[in-house]
Amino acid sequence: MRAVNTLASLAMAGLAAAEIRNLVYFDQYHTSILPGKNITAGITHVAMAFANSSLFAAETAGTFKPWMPIDSVRAMFDNGTKLGIAIGGWGDTAGFSAGAKTEASRATYAKNVAAMVEELGFDFVDVDWEYPGGNGQDYKQIPNANKTSEIISYPQLLHAIKAAIEPKPLSIAVPAKQGDLIAYTAARAPAIFSAVDMVNVMSYDIMNRRDTTTTHHSSVAGSLEAVHRYLELGCPPSKINLGLAYYAKFFETAPNATCTHPIGCPIVKAENDDGSDAGTSGAVTFEKANVFPAPPPTNLTTSSDGTCGATKGLTCTGFGEGTCCSQYGNCGSSAAHCGLGCQSGFGTCTGPDISAAFPKALANGVLDAQQGGMWYWDAENRLFWTWDTTELMKRKFKEIIEPMGLGGVMAWSLGEDSADWSHITTVAKLAKGTKAPLDEAEGEGGVKRAVRKLRGRIARPHGRQWAH
Template structure:
C-alpha cells in the first residue's frame, strides 16, 4: 500500500507537462554576510531576478540622525557577480536582530523618521528595493510602518519576509493582511524552520505538506497569491533525541522499509535561556565538505568555520565559533579540526545522514536518525525543491520562489543549478 502510494506520487510528476503557462515571474536569492559566496559559473544565475543582501540592523534607522549602514558587499559588486539587469534589495532585520523595529513603529513621528532613514540609505547605496524581515512584528503598528516605508521609497519595490508556522502568524490577522497586501509588492514566505528550539519532539523543518499548508493559510488570510514567493532553505537542521527513544520504524524490506517516527528531543534551552548545544544547522557550503585550511591559535577565543583560528590546548570550538570546555562547546555541535571534540560530531553524523537518508512520502521530506548518539536530521533536496515548484508554486498561482541563502550551496551549487533549470521552464 505504502509502496504504491509513493510510486503514484512520482508518477504524477512524470506525467505533468514540462512547460505550461504560469504566473511565475520572480526567482529570488538571499545573499548574507556569513555565506557571501556566489557561483563562478553564470549559467547557474541566469534566471535570478532579485538578490536580497542581508542584513541591515533596524536600530540604524530608528535614531535621529540615522546610523550609517555599511553593507558587506556593494550593489555594484553584487551586480558584477550576477547580471546587471537584476534587482538588488536591502534586507532589514532578521531572526536574530529585532532591535529597532518596535521603536521605529511606535508613533507617527517614529515611523516617519524610520522610513526617511531607509529611503535615504537606499538612495545613497543604490538599492532597487527594500525587504523587511521582522520575525514577530507588533500587531497594531506593523501595517502603519510598512505604509510609511512604501510612501518614502516610492517606486522601489517593498517586500516582507513572513513566517511559515501558523503559531508565528500572530500579526497576520485578516484585517492586517488586507492592509499589508495593498502595500507590499511581494511576500517571501519562509516555508522552513518549522522545528526549532521551542519544539519538544522531532519533525521535518521543511516538507511538501507543511509548505503547501502555510501557503494556503496566507491565501485564506487574504494575501494575493501572485505576490507570494515560496521559500526554500539550503540548510539542514539536527536535534539530539532524548535517551531511550526509537525514531524510526521498520515496516518491511528495501528502500521503503524505514518509516519516520516522532520522538522526544533533548532540552534545547537551559533554564537561563542559553543554548544547550543539543541542536543546530548544517549547510551545503564548501567549508562543510572541504578540507580545513591552515590555522593559527585564536587570539580572542573565536574559532571555526569562517575564521583562521583554532582553540588552544584542550579547549573545544563550539558550533557558534567560540572556544570553551563546557558540554555546549565539546558536544555534538563541536567543530572538529578547530579544537578538541568529545565523541561523534554533527559534521560526522551529517555525512552519514547524506549517505543513508530516508524519504517520508507522507509529508514529502528527507530525514535520517543516527542511532549512534541519537541525532535526528531534517533537510530538503534539489529534487524536492523542484517538486515544490511544480506542485505548489505553479498550481497555487504564486509569483515565484526565494532561496535562503545562495552561499549555503557553495560546495557544488547542485541545488541552485537544479532548481534554476526547473524554474526556467515557467518564465
C-alpha cells in the same frame, strides 16, 4: 459561497502568465566560496542580508556600510537582476519595535530607510522582522503580552516605508508556523499585504528548538500548509514567494528514543528556560567544506580573536578563554561550545563530531514520500536530521508553486550551496520555465478549475500520496 468566492479571487490573482520571481538572500556569513555568473543565471532578485534594524530608528540615522561593494554584488548576477537590502533578521527586533511605535517614529524610520536606499542604489527593500507581536528571539525577556501594540503598528510601519521608497518594491519575510503568525490576524492581514509587493514565506525551520518532538523542517506538506495560511488570510498568490532552505537541521534525540519514523520522536530539550539555545540542535549548510569535509590542516594557528574552524584556519587549542570550537565557529568552554556540533578538528569536544555526522546523514537519508521530506536518524550519535533535496524542490514547484499560481520562490541563502550549486541551478531552471498555471483566455472555466485545485489541496494537505 463566501469560501468559494474567496478561492475564486485567489485563482484570478494567479491568472497572469508572467515568469515567476527567483529571489535569493545573499548573507555576509557564507562567502568563503561564491558562484560565478554561469551559476547565478536566472536569479531575478537578490536581497543582501542584513542591515541592522536599529540604524534607522533614531532621528539621525546610523550609517550602513554594505559588507561587499554594491557594484561587485551586481557583477555576480545577470544584467537587470534587482538588488535589495534586507533589514533585520532573526534576533534583530529592537529597531523595528522602536520605529513602529508612533506616527512620528514611523515617519522617521521610513525617511531613514529611503535615504539609505537612495544613497546606495538598492532596487528594493526587504523587512525581515521576526516576529512582530511576539515569539521572536527575545520572547522570554519581553513577553508577547507586552508586544500586542505591534499587531497594529506593524502594517502602519510597512505603509510608511512603502510610501517613502515608492516606486521601489517592498518585501517582507514572514513565518511559516501557525503559532508565529501573531501579527497576521484576519483583521490586520489585509493592511499588511496591501503595503507590500512580495511576501517571502519562510517555509523552513518548521521544526525548531522550541519543539519537543521531531518533524520535517521544510517538507512539501509543511510548505503547502504555510502557503495555505497566507492564502486564507487573503494574500494574493502573485505576491507570495515560497521559501527554500539550502541547509539541513539536526536535533539530539532523547536517550531512550528509537526513531523509526520522522514524525513524533522525542528530542532533548533544545531551548533553555530563558529562551536561549541549549546547544542540542543546529544547522549545517550545503557548503563544500560541510558536504565534502577535508581533514583539518596540520598547521593550524591558535585563535587570537575567539573565532575558529576550517574557513578561518584557526584552532581553539591554546586559546585562553576556552578550547572548544562551537558549530558556529567560536571558541569557548560552555556546553554549547563543547557539546553537540562542536568542531573536533579545531579544538576539544565532548559531543558528536558533526563534520563526520552530516556526510553520513546525506549518504543514508530516507525519503518520506507522503510528507515530502528527507530525514535520517543517526542511532550512534543520537541525532535526527532533516533537509530538502533538489527532487523535493521540484515537487514544490509542481505541487505548490504552479497549481497555486504563486508569484515566485525565494531561498536562504546563496553561499550555503557551494558543494555543487545544485540547489541554485535546479531552482533557476525551474523558475525560468514556470509561469502561472492559467491564461486569461481560459476565462471563467479556468478560474473554476483553479478553485477546485485550491480547495482540494487546502482541505487535504496531508491526505494524498505525493507523486515523485
